[in-house]
Amino acid sequence: MSLLEVVNLCQRYGERDILKNINLKVERGEVFALIGPTGAGKTTLLRLLDLIDTPTAGKIYFNGADATKSGRERLEMRRRMAFILQKPVVFNMSVYDNIAYGLKWRGIKENNIRQKVGNILDTVGLSADKDRNARTLSGGEVQRVAIARAVATEPEVLILDESTANLDPVSAAKIEELIRGIIQQHATTIIMATHDMAQGQRLADRIGVLIDGEFRQTGSPSDIFTSPRNKEVAEFIGIENILDGVITSSEDKVVIIDIGGKVIEAISDYAAGEAVSACIRPEDITVSLSKIASSARNSFSARVIRTVAMGSLSRVEIDCGFPLVCLVTKKSADELNLVKDKPVYATFKATGVHVIKR
Amino acid sequence: MTEIWQGLIKAIQLIVSLDPEVMEIAGRSLIISVASCLLASVFCLPLGGLIHFQRFPGKRTLISLIQTFYSIPTVVVGLLVFVLLSRAGPLGGLNLLYTPAAMIFGQMVLVVPILLGLTVSALSSVDKAIPDTARSLGASSLQIAVVVLKEARFAVMAAIILAFGRAISEVGLALMVGGNIRGFTRVMTTAISLETAKGDLELSLALGIILILIALIINIILNRIQQR
Ligand SMILES: Nc1ncnc2c1ncn2[C@@H]1O[C@H](COP(=O)(O)OP(=O)(O)OP(=O)(O)O)[C@@H](O)[C@H]1O
Ligand SMILES: [Mg+2]
Numbered sequence: 001m002s003l004l005e006v007v008n009l010c011q012r013y014g015e016r017d018i019l020k021n022i023n024l025k026v027e028r029g030e031v032f033a034l035i036g037p038t039g040a041g042k043t044t045l046l047r048l049l050d051l052i053d054t055p056t057a058g059k060i061y062f063n064g065a066d067a068t069k070s071g072r073e074r075l076e077m078r079r080r081m082a083f084i085l086q087k088p089v090v091f092n093m094s095v096y097d098n099i100a101y102g103l104k105w106r107g108i109k110e111n112n113i114r115q116k117v118g119n120i121l122d123t124v125g126l127s128a129d130k131d132r133n134a135r136t137l138s139g140g141e142v143q144r145v146a147i148a149r150a151v152a153t154e155p156e157v158l159i160l161d162e163s164t165a166n167l168d169p170v171s172a173a174k175i176e177e178l179i180r181g182i183i184q185q186h187a188t189t190i191i192m193a194t195h196d197m198a199q200g201q202r203l204a205d206r207i208g209v210l211i212d213g214e215f216r217q218t219g220s221p222s223d224i225f226t227s228p229r230n231k232e233v234a235e236f237i238g239i240e241n242i243l244d245g246v247i248t249s250s251e252d253k254v255v256i257i258d259i260g261g262k263v264i265e266a267i268s269d270y271a272a273g274e275a276v277s278a279c280i281r282p283e284d285i286t287v288s289l290s291k292i293a294s295s296a297r298n299s300f301s302a303r304v305i306r307t308v309a310m311g312s313l314s315r316v317e318i319d320c321g322f323p324l325v326c327l328v329t330k331k332s333a334d335e336l337n338l339v340k341d342k343p344v345y346a347t348f349k350a351t352g353v354h355v356i357k358r
Numbered sequence: 359m360t361e362i363w364q365g366l367i368k369a370i371q372l373i374v375s376l377d378p379e380v381m382e383i384a385g386r387s388l389i390i391s392v393a394s395c396l397l398a399s400v401f402c403l404p405l406g407g408l409i410h411f412q413r414f415p416g417k418r419t420l421i422s423l424i425q426t427f428y429s430i431p432t433v434v435v436g437l438l439v440f441v442l443l444s445r446a447g448p449l450g451g452l453n454l455l456y457t458p459a460a461m462i463f464g465q466m467v468l469v470v471p472i473l474l475g476l477t478v479s480a481l482s483s484v485d486k487a488i489p490d491t492a493r494s495l496g497a498s499s500l501q502i503a504v505v506v507l508k509e510a511r512f513a514v515m516a517a518i519i520l521a522f523g524r525a526i527s528e529v530g531l532a533l534m535v536g537g538n539i540r541g542f543t544r545v546m547t548t549a550i551s552l553e554t555a556k557g558d559l560e561l562s563l564a565l566g567i568i569l570i571l572i573a574l575i576i577n578i579i580l581n582r583i584q585q586r
Contacts, residue, residue: 052493075498083494089487092509101505102495153496 001064003028003189004049004157009058011044011213018044019213022058026191028156031183033204033221034193037236041213042193043086046159049191050083079106082155086162086193088146090134095126098134098145102153116152124148124178140171147178151186158182160192164199179203197237201225209233230356234279240325241280244358247272254350262321265297266353275358282327284352287316288345289336297350300324304342307333314338320346361559369563380564387545390458391526394465398473399518406477407503421478427471436534439464443535456537461545464531469521476520480513481506512583519583523576527569 002025009022018041026032034042047053048060051067051074060067062077082102090098099120103113121127124144129137134145143163150158160179164172180203182188194200200207201221208218217229228234234242245259247270255268257278266278286292291299302320309315314333316326324346328336338344372380409420441447443455443463454460484506492502507514529547536543538552546565554562 047490050494052490075496078493079496081494082496085487085491085494087487089485089491091488091491091505101492101497105495105497105501149495 002026002061003030003063004191005061005064006049007059007061009045009048009060010056011041011048011053012056017213019048019055022213022215024208024215024218026157026189028189029187031190031192031203031205033200033207034191034210035195035197035200035207035236036193036210037195040210042210043161044213045210046083046161046191046193049157050081050159051078052083079153080155081157081159082150082153083159084146084150084161084163086165088142090137090142090145092135093133094131095134095137095145096121096130099149099152102149106153120148120152123151123181140167140174143167143171143175144178147175147182151182154186155188157189157191160190162193162195165195176203197225209236211236227354228279228356231277231358234277234354234356238281239279239354240282241278241285241323243278243280243322245276245278247274247276247355255355257353257355259322262300264353265350266355267350268355270355270357276355277358279354279356280324280348280352282315282325284348285324285326286347287318287326287328287332287336287338288347289343291345292347294347295349296347298353299345299347302344302346304338304340304344306340307338309333318344318346365559365563368560369567372560372564373567377564380561380568382541383544383546383549383565384568386458386543387526387547390461390532390545391465391522394462394525395469395473395518395522397462398466398469398521402470402473403477403507403514406474406481407507409474410478410481411499411503411506421475424471424475424478428475430468430471431530432468432528433530433534435464435468436531439467439531439535455535456539456543458536458543460535461532461543464535465525465528468528468531469525472521472524473517476517477510477514480510480517483513484509516580516583519576519579523573526572 004026006022006024009019010017011019022045034045036042048055051060054068065073065077067074067077091101096117099117100113103116121130124147126141126144126148129141134142137145147163163179164175167175176199179190183190183203192203204221206218207221207224209216209224211232217224217233224233225237228237228239231242243259245257247255247268248258248263249256250270250272253267253269255266255270257264257266257276259278264278268276270276300320302318302324305317305319307314307316309330312330313327314330316328316333316338318324318326326346336344409417439460440455442449443452443460444450454463488509489502489506492505497505527547529551532545533548533551536545536548538544538548546569550562550565
């Protein structure tokens with residue numbers, strides 16, 4: 001039996017269907033990441049899972065029991081979960097009291113509370129601030145109080161809504177480390193929303209891609225990263241080159257795809273005549289000044305359209321009869337002097353092309 | 359003119375020397391108004407919570423109705439309470455007319471709209487994420503209400519103090535249902551309005567000064583609260 005099961009869940013606000021027929025099972029001890037663009041319905045789904053809101057239609061089962069009923073049972077179920085809001089707020093009281101509150105509500109003894117809160121304060125590194133009014137904390141510290149407050153209640157399911165968004169990289173990394181610690185120490189079941197695919201890859205056992213209120217793909221992080229099932233998922237997980245074409249021949253899974261006159265080779269099960277999209281990750285394309293002799297089957301002469309520096313990498317847009325975006329290190333971009341109209345070669349392997357049916 | 363100056367000086371002497379009559383009247387005023395405001399708070403706070411947290415048809419209308427009664431004339435409330443408590447009225451059997459109890463009851467009626475209305479608006483000014491957070495941390499409906507009330511504590515305190523200000527400074531109601539009976543129902547405002555006419559200017563001025571001081575203290579407290 002799954003710890004949490006969602007069946008045909010729908011949520012409507014006014015005339016809009018925010019969630020459409022969501023089905024999901026989360027097993028005990030699993031880390032499930034919900035990724036999707038802004039407005040996809042991530043927060044809406046998490047609020048339903050935490051039993052804060054009630055759905056328009058559909059069922060939620062917690063440990064096999066129907067959680068859509070109201071009353072005492074629902075409260076008891078909610079008390080076995082904890083939800084950290086996307087924009088956490090603290091109560092206008094001390095840091096200590098903020099963290100102790102969830103335990104007080106559960107009727108836990110005072111000295112027991114003191115010990116638990118003390119431990120958590122150490123874990124999140126806020127022991128020195130325990131008597132401060134929580135309203136005076138910085139954004140990152142508030143996030144830590146919110147995590148501490150939730151973890152203090154020792155939830156079976158911890159629900160996190162973009163807990164590292166809106167934080168600088170260092171604070172975000174600290175929070176992620178904290179979450180990783182919770183995953184390792186307590187084997188808590190975690191459901192987290194993020195729009196950071198990389199974070200999902202780092203933390204999750206399984207990822208669900210939510211777009212427009214629907215799960216477009218659910219699977220292991222590597223599964224989703226390497227084989228997005230459709231164009232929207234491919235776009236969302238950062239595959240910038242998505243080229244529409246038609247398979248003209250297929251032999252032993254090696255297919256030739258006609259992209260408006262240019263042909264590329266790829267590996268795919270699809271047969272000749274199939275309309276497909278070829279997805280190529282920018283980092284899988286090699287840019288060079290002369291044609292390189294390699295086993296890579298796809299090599300095109302091209303012209304640079306523009307080059308934009310992005311930290312240690314450079315994003316190079318080129319035209320080889322079809323547009324391609326490539327990522328090269330800043331250093332090699334400088335060495336190759338990739339200015340506008342510079343003639344270059346773009347090379348990528350047939351295995352570097354992921355083919356999806358249109 | 360000199361008469362007024364002499365009156366003022368005597369009035370200050372009355373206050374500084376803690377004149378028994380001045381102290382007695384001021385004390386009674388304070389006790390009656392504090393009692394009426396606290397008693398009204400005891401049921402306005404939960405009732406305000408109920409109005410805020412429950413969803414029901416006509417909620418907006420009810421709130422505007424409550425706000426309309428913020429500035430109901432004190433004599434109208436006096437009239438209402440008088441009719442209720444008079445011998446022939448529905449509560450006539452209690453024999454409360456012209457007693458401090460009647461005045462406390464009347465002032466409660468007077469401040470209920472302010473207390474109720476300001477409590478509701480204090481609660482609705484609390485960030486929507488606060489009750490959500492409480493709920494997500496396992497609070498029951500009642501525990502959520504308590505935590506939201508706690509978040510709104512300064513605004514609610516301000517409401518109680520404003521209500522007290524209205525209660526202690528009104529005169530129409532105290533006169534109509536209290537009757538300004540010396541040593542029994544005479545309070546600062548009724549004393550001022552009636553004793554001045556009788557020529558006891560010093561007493562009136564002394565009580566007036568005390569009322570102004572009370573208003574000043576209320577203002578200072580309100581400012582402090584609003585700075586939180
Ligand atoms: N209470 C509400 N009433 C009306 N519309 C709502 C309500 N809550 C959410 N929505 C709408 O539902 C859609 C999904 O919102 P939701 O907050 O779930 O998105 P999200 O995936 O969490 O986005 P983000 O990544 O920006 O947090 C949005 O278009 C939002 O405006
Ligand atoms: Mg969201």
